[in-house]
Amino acid sequence: MTAQQAGERDATSAPGGDAAADPLLSVRNLQTHFFSREGVVKAVDGVSFDIKPGEILGIAGESGCGKSVTSQSILRILPRNGKIVGGEILFNNGDRTVDLATEEADGRVLRDIRGKEIAMIFQEPMTSFSPVHTIGDQIIETIRIHQDVSKEEARDQAVEMLRRVGMPNPVRNIEEYTFNLSGGMRQRAMVALSLSCRPKLLIADEPTTAVDVTIQAQMLELLRDIQADLGMAIIMITHDLGVIAELTDRVMIMYLGKEVEHGTVEDVFHRPQHPYTRGLLASIPKMEPGRVEIEPIEGVVPSPYAMPTGCKFHTRCPEYIAGVCEKRDPPLTAVGPGHEVSCYLYGGREELE
Amino acid sequence: MSGAGGVGQMEDRAIISVRNLVKYFPIETGFLRRQVGVVKAVDDVNFDLNEGETLALVGESGCGKTTTSHCIIQAQRPTAGHVLFRIGDSAPMDLTQMEKAELKAARRNIRMIYQDPYSSLNPRMTLLQIIGEPLVIHKMVESQEALRNKVAELLRLVRLDPSTMNRYPHAFSGGQRQRIAIARALSLSPKVVIADEAVSALDVSVQAQILNLLKELQNQLGLTYLFVAHNLAVVKYEADRVAVMYAGKIVEIGETEELYTNPRHPYTEALISAAPNPDPDTKNRARIVLAGEVADPGNLPPGCAFHPRCRYAEDRCRREIPQLVEVGGEEGPSHRAACHFASELELAGISGGAEEPERERA
Known part of the structure; x- marks a missing residue:
């Protein structure tokens, strides 16, 4: 069992070597908005990702980045004022693929999947x-x-x-x-x-956030063991990059409803490319010997009702390029096999001209 | 014992000395509120808080770290023990023996910052009122103009724009609100600030801003911090010394770097091992995962309270409560642990972790 699992891990972490399996879940350009008296909040604004059978994907980011809304969209358990306004959530349910985004939230198809195929x-x-x-x-x-x-x-x-x-x-x-x-x-x-x-897919939304560190360690060990045992895919949603590093194969970093960077956990933690990812990693105190300085990200997260134009991070970005970043959303650019970044430092500027 | 008995007990550098501090809560039941037991929230805690340092109290929920801090400022009156406080060369005062009026004066010098800036700030008060309130209560300002000037100065101190002083807390983000709480805590120019999980509710990028701000303010104003926290990585960054608590007792206390690289209590070792590290290379490290849960302070196991979860426990641990004793050797700074086998065990600290995967691959 462990050998098989190790094999799967290798397959997913080896660059480009994961073409074999079809994705279990494929989220395409998901847009989930919230409607309130104050206006519309684009909680998830065009997010795409795949997860393969048996894979552990992390979705990380700070409060308001849309990570929890993404998971609530998949299971269609959004609060009443939240609505999927665009995109696809394709779930490979054995013999056929269903689009969870367009099914009735309390209809037959979702009731069969919720709790059984996706928990x-x-x-x-x-x-x-x-x-x-x-x-x-x-x-x-x-x-x-x-x-x-x-x-x-x-x-x-x-x-x-x-x-x-x-x-x-x-x-x-x-x-x-x-x-x-x-x-x-x-x-x-x-x-x-x-x-x-x-279930074929387990979504874990901050399952270790409210617990003590020794209980958190028990929980992470349990998830690791049970994944090796039952082989389901896991989406781990957390703000804790330590938990991401300890558990997941791949990670997607989100900021204000957008995907900013996405790759294997080794690529993203050792070779972070997006200024937000770099800032996030630099701001966490480390459990390492000696004095390790931390550098905060300047400024505050903008109000969801007054989102910046263009790249959502440009108001806090140390590498902000005037006349570029505030114009349009940067496209996702590949910076390595399976490693994508949405930042004008790495491409997409020609489209602006 | 009166306050005078404590005079000789304070160390030279100490600004606060906690001596044999005990806080028990009765467990009552039924209509007649019959007492059926006792929760030993804090049980014989001793430590010195030295002037200008940051001492962290760490441990899991229910370990007594917050109750200890409340007993220091007498927000909760301790069941027994003494809290000695001294400013400069003046005679030490025992806060536990003080009447309300005396305490009010002493509390000017010991202020608190709480975890949740959403509930610790009154939403119906402006920043001017929130930050100015302690100044008004303690009659530290003569006029409205002097108050505004002082509040503006405090806002600048925590890097907020003084022109926002007429706004209400809801207009500010979590990190900004924590700056407001810090400005309020500093309004009376205290000597000691107790920060109870002050950064736990904040996002990491903002948490880093507040951690650095606290350090800058400490250097600038010569503050002494008691930093109550559960996140070991944050404590590693912020504290000069660390006291680890378990089930109402200090089980280990020493200088931060020494305690993290060379822990002497099995509980400290397990805490360090369990803390998730944001480095995928340490993914496959051998972790110590403690079985079971934190001891119930209302029903403590006999002997060492940690023994049911300790992988090194022997018979003696089940019978005898270990004392907090010096383990750091003759020279060098003090390092104390409460474990019968502190001098025999070879425990792993933070240096070990990163090398193991390399060996596995080879």
Whole structure:
């Protein structure tokens, strides 16, 4: 199992060597906007990415960059005033490909996919659970909605899943309510619930943000093990670049609804090209011996109601080119195999003329 | 013991000395609020905060780091123990023995900054009112004009535009609000600032701005910081010395670089190992993943509170509570740890991590 997984990792991290598999999910030019009295917020403004079976993709950025809205768009669980206004979310569901962006949010197709093919875990485990039902009942219900199995079989599967996520006493835990469990155990139960139907894709939205560092380490180890075991793809959404570096194969960095850089985690962390990525990496204190200075990114994130024109980062960019960056959105430019950047430093200026 | 008993206990460089600090909360139940137990939030904590330094209190939720800071400024009255405070060459004062009026004067010199600048600033007050309020309460300004001048000066100090002083907090971003909170904390020219998770709620690019601002202000104004935090990388950057807390006790205290490269308590080792590092090369490093969760301060295990999660635990750890003792050797700065086996164990610090993948590849 581990050898197979290692093979998959190699395939995805080797430049250009990942052409074999068709993408499991292909997001094309996704635009998700929010409509409120103050105006329109372009929370996600033309984002594209692919994820292959068994791959771990990270989506990183600071608050307001659109990383969580991207994941809510995929599962069509956006808040009421949020709407997908353009783009495609193509999900390869075995025999056919469906566009999740155009399906009814509460229609048959999405209800079949949500929880079964694509599952999600959240920052706060209580978001996933009802407090008035036992953990077991909720997992069994999820299994029986999506699979034609008896109650006893579903129960066995639930116990097995709780065991896999490292619950200390699955047969007893299945009868428990979430309030009986400690924070770390709730997180494990949430992972068990999300994986109970063996999804092809797991979306993890800041699952380690609210927990202590030793519990975070347990959670990351669990995700690594369970991914090696079950082989599903994972989209890890977080603001914590440490978590990205520890877990993911590829990473997409977002800023104000736009993709700014995208590549293997090694390329993006060791050879960051976009000034925002470089700034972000330079601003994190490091766990390294000796004195390592940090350099903040100047200025503040602009208000979503008063977005800058052109490149969204130009107001804070140390390499801002007057007369260029504020004109139009920079196009994505390849700077290496599988490594793309949207910045006029690397190309696209000729189109402005 | 009265305040006078503490006079001889302060070290030369100390501005605040915490001595045998204890804070217990009763666990009550039922209609009659019968006491059925006690939460030992802070249990016999001792340390000195030296003038001009940044001392970090680190640990996971429930370890007692915030309660310790609250007991220092007497926002919560400790169950037992002393907090000695001294300005310059004057005689030390014991904050735990003070009446309200005396405390008010002492608190001018010890100010706090909180984690969430969205809830710590009153949304109905302008910056002028927020930052000026302590000055008015302590009657530090004579006129409205003097107040405006002082607030303008404070805003410039934290790199905000003084012309914004009539605006309300909602007009500012998280990082700017934290600057406002810092300006308010500094309005009375305090000697000590307690920053309780002051950068935890901020995005990393803004967090870096605030960390650097705090350092600049420290150099400029000669401030002493008690920096309460859970993020070890942030603490590494900001602090001169670090005290690691677990279940209400300090388990290790020493100079930052020494403590990170040469930890002497297994809990410190595990914390350092668990901290995610933004470097994919260390992805495959051997991590110490602690089993279980933080000890419940309402129901502590016997002996060393860390023993159920400690991979080095032996029989003695289950019976005997280890004392915080010097482990740094005769010369050099003090380094203390509370572990029976501190001198025998070979624990890994931050230097080890990066080299391992190289060896694996070879």
